Amino acid sequence: MKKTIITVVGKDTVGIIARVCTYLADNQINILDISQTIVQGFFNMMMIVDTNLTKKDFGMIVDELEKLGEEIGVVIKCQKEEIFDQMHRI
């Protein structure tokens, strides 16, 4: 299974996780793991998700999540896991 990493960074506010999760649920994207911290008022979340069931093109999900981030006032990035795996694991 190919995994995807979604990162959300920005000023903390009510409902960030809810809105991101709603989008993912609406698009058949399954969440495998979530880790989240708040550093000096800054919201920092990483999700590992499975995009195999979604009907949408990967590029479209990237664009829509970016747009959702703009609406909430945070930065949302969606990247295939390999880039992190390659860089940090031998």
Next chain:
Amino acid sequence: MINLFEVAETNEMIAKENLDVRTITLGISLLDCIDADLAKVNEKVYQKITSVAKDLVKTGDAIEKEFGIPIVNKRISVTPMALIGGAACRSKEDFVTLAKTMDQAAEAVGVNLIGGYSALVSKGMTGADELLIRSIPEALHNTQRVCSSVNLGSTKTGINMDAVRLMGDIIKETAEISAEKDSADCMKLVVFCNAPDDNPFMAGAFHGVTEADAVINVGVSGPGVVKTALTRVRGENFEVLCETIKKTAFKVTRVGQLVAQEASRMLGIPFGIVDLSLAPTPAIGDSVADILCEIGLEYAGAPGTTAALALLNDQVKKGGVMASSYVGGLSGAFIPVSEDQGMIGAVTAGALTLEKLEAMTCVCSVGLDMIAIPGDTPNTTIAGIIADEMAIGMVNQKTTAVRIIPAIGKSVGEKVEFGGLFGYAPIMPVNPFSCEAFVNRGGRIPAPIHSFKN
């Protein structure tokens, strides 16, 4: 499993430290386009490039989205055109039609540069090689995207001094024909010693005759990432310094390897090499000179610069080699002047001279790159500068190159502006003493003794 900090580190490199993949270069062999009829060669060249590269830009954009890493350039390199046009071209004008065809094909597939308007003349020139070389000023002037390179020497063959002398004239002519735009055509022209067949970087990229029909080569970049990593080890000893560069180079190169493999898979074209070069841009924080300063120099060019650069270059390679299954191209730190804000600053401050740059090219790739000199520099002096650089490459069994811009109508103290990735360059003084009698001797310099290894 990957953790939050690792993800944050990677994204920080991309967002704040200018980590990117500098180029995906698709090498295309045009050997099957050779024909005695010029119109047919042109047609075949256009067809081959536009069919093999039709999905290149789209694929690059898709990979960019998948991994969230910018892929700055998608480019094409082709078989040296002197070989392809040799049977059909009877005049300089004939060769220029091939350059125009390359330009149109590049435009059709949406790439910003295409390399391979080239001749390999390290030992001698064929009639076609000479015609192509003489057509370079006209070819570059009448195209937007075409890059030209000439290999003038190698460790195995020595240096073709007739061709070196000729290139002195050709570079000047290229500058003169584009005088109204700061002699900018010279940016697309480079001469080499020991030119690699699989270099993905322009202006020197061409698809060597030893290569497969089509191949994907990738150039990564990350001076900003190395610089930032080094700010965390200020004052530490050389062991710590070198380890830090090595680890950072490993991470940067892994990204290149991933992108190369993905591009190869999506396009159905074999993966060739990852080029480990640290390639700067004029953007703030994307400078090789800044790394040298971080290592401990006030300016690039200060005493100690050559040693610092040697160390940097070596550690980048040591880290990068393990990160990629195939490494090739130029693989080293680039030290262009106009494309690196820190180098421009060093020249402006008077810290960096042409002679010091020449010394630096002994320990890194690639050579005297993007250097503006006064427009009234004699052709023979340009040839002399080239000969020096070729000798360094020949004796040290490494690639060296010269991409020099005689700024017509301008002199020391002024600058030339190229814009975008090419930046601007202050005009550097050139040693005023003549080498005319030397370069006018004719013939070639024999290969050095240590090339006879059989």
